[in-house]
Amino acid sequence: MAQQLGSAGEIQAGTQIETDPFTKTTKIVAPFVRAESPGGWRTGEDVWWEGLWGLRGWTKAGEMPDDCQLYVSCFFRKSFLLASAHDRDGTAFPVLQIDQSITSRGYLIKTVGVTLPRAYLEAHRASGIDLIIEGQRDDMQLGIIRTNSSSPGMAATTGVDLRVQKQRGDVQLTIPAAYVEGFLASLQTTPEIPAPRKPRSDPRDTPSVLASQSALQTRDQL
DSSP states (O other): OOOOOOOHHHHHHTOEEEEETTTTEEEEEOOOEEEEOTTGGGGOOTTOEEEEEEEEEEEETTBOOSEEEEEEEEEESSOOEEEEEEETTOOEEOEEEEEEEEOTTSOEEEEEEEEEEHHHHHHTTTTOEEEEEEEEEEEEEEEEEEEEOSSTTOEEEEEEEEEEEEEEEEEEEEEOHHHHHHHHHHHHTOOOOOOOOOOOOOGGGSHHHHHHHHHHHHHHHO
């Protein structure tokens, strides 16, 4: 079932727009949405996750960007690598590793950015997007190999058994059509960045005036 996040107008109204007049770049960030794996914490799975996602983009000098980004920050119980992304039709998207941190309790916070072409968002503004971000973690299992010794009831240690098992999992997100529509509307209405103001010159600072002042000062010193 698609998440109910409000109308396209409400998404657009909640979108943050920040402009840097020096780089002439405008950052557009749609409202973040909370999501979690089906069943939540009670599933007891190592790949359980909870996090936030949101669309964002950057315009340069009022021009629409070719690519936008889906920002995804997830909380995992154990170390987990999000490496690839695709929709339910099999279309693949690049995944950028943005940040990673470990909490005091040893949990992992993983942040990635999925690059989504603006043309792709335009094509799905009426249908929404079902996205799957796949990942895996290496689960190391350490065991001690023992064999029976000659003494009854005793065991002798003969070696160590180390096995690495790859556990796969994924983060599945649904981006409703209204959310896509509201974000695209924010991109299209981004105001153009005015050119930086030039400092006003003082007519007394013209070369001819400065030269005459210098000549007067020299004459007074003679």
